[in-house]
Amino acid sequence: MNLKKLAKSVHEYPYVLLVMRHAKTEPFHAQGDFNRELTDKGLKQAKLVAKGLERMDLVPDQIDASSAVRTRQTCERMLKVFGDKPKVAWHKSLYEDGVQSVFDMLAECKPKRHTLMVLGHEPTVSMACQWLASPQSDPATLDLLNLGLSPANVAIFGSGLPFNSWQLHQAALLDVIGAKDCKDA
Numbered sequence: 001m002n003l004k005k006l007a008k009s010v011h012e013y014p015y016v017l018l019v020m021r022h023a024k025t026e027p028f029h030a031q032g033d034f035n036r037e038l039t040d041k042g043l044k045q046a047k048l049v050a051k052g053l054e055r056m057d058l059v060p061d062q063i064d065a066s067s068a069v070r071t072r073q074t075c076e077r078m079l080k081v082f083g084d085k086p087k088v089a090w091h092k093s094l095y096e097d098g099v100q101s102v103f104d105m106l107a108e109c110k111p112k113r114h115t116l117m118v119l120g121h122e123p124t125v126s127m128a129c130q131w132l133a134s135p136q137s138d139p140a141t142l143d144l145l146n147l148g149l150s151p152a153n154v155a156i157f158g159s160g161l162p163f164n165s166w167q168l169h170q171a172a173l174l175d176v177i178g179a180k181d182c183k184d185a
Contacts, residue, residue: 013158045152050081052182137173
């Protein structure tokens with residue numbers, strides 16, 4: 001994957017949405033699913049993806065993240081790379097309420113925000129991406145969404161419209177990247 005080429009195509013759009021699944025987690029936690037933590041691999045994945053996004057000049061203005069432990073840890077690791085630029089908000093709804101919660105984040109986003117990251121869980125994130133992607137999106141990239149986003153993968157969308165104006169199947173799905181793509185970038 002050529003991240004420089006992707007970055008060039010992404011920057012043709014005034015509004016960029018990054019929909020990310022949390023990084024790799026432990027399979028179980030004594031205190032339940034909400035409290036599952038990142039593995040060492042997950043911590044490395046989050047940092048790699050953050051560095052890749054930073055190199056592509058895609059540090060978010062705002063991050064709306066699930067309040068589950070694993071998404072908090074993913075976000076916190078990414079913020080070590082991003083610094084204090086992104087405004088971060090934690091939402092239990094991104095853990096509990098499914099696809100509608102992603103659309104709520106878009107509807108509530110102010111037009112002054114041009115790069116938004118939604119950080120959540122499967123199957124919510126890939127299902128929301130399927131609903132957002134325009135029919136003109138690359139079929140192979142759409143197929144990746146049908147399989148579900150892997151841990152630490154990011155679906156990248158572009159549009160000329162502010163996020164609070166987005167409708168179903170209107171955003172250009174530009175690509176799906178993961179930690180492996182960002183490793184050598």
